Amino acid sequence: MALIIAGKVYVDPSERDRFVAGHQDLVEQARRYPGCLDLSISPDPTEPGRVNIFEHWESQEALDAWRAIAPAPSGSVAIADDHVRKHEISRSGHPFG
Template sequence: MRLIVAGKVYVDPKDRDRFVEAHRDIVEQARKYPGCLDLSISPDPTEAGRVNIFEYFESKEALDAWRAVAPPPSASIDIEDDQVFKHVIASSGPPFD
């Protein structure tokens, strides 16, 4: 069953771009990893300290396998708050029927 991990984290606004850049290698490697359908860690366009997280995997096994080998971020930046959740997908279809 497919999984989505999605939400937002908050960092000090002065550290946001550095936080996103510190995860660049993770995003690039994850997108090539078997079972990863998509992954994005991106700055929010309207909230200065917010970073949006989106991970889409074929299965829990694929997500767990990726997390076992995923590199750490290239810099350590404190997360002030997070609201990230894992969602199990029962079905999918076009967004506008």
């Protein structure tokens, strides 16, 4: 069963760009990893301290295998609050029809 992990985290607005940049290597490696369909960690365009998280995995097994070897982010930025959830996908289709 495919998975989506999505949501938002909040960091100090002055640290947001450093937080995102610190995950760049992780994002690049994950996108090349077998079973990763997409992954993005990006600054929100309207909320200064918000970072949007999106991951799409073929399966829980692929995600678990990635997490076992995933590099740690460079730098350390404290997360003030998070609203990230894992969703198990039972069905997918075109969103506009």
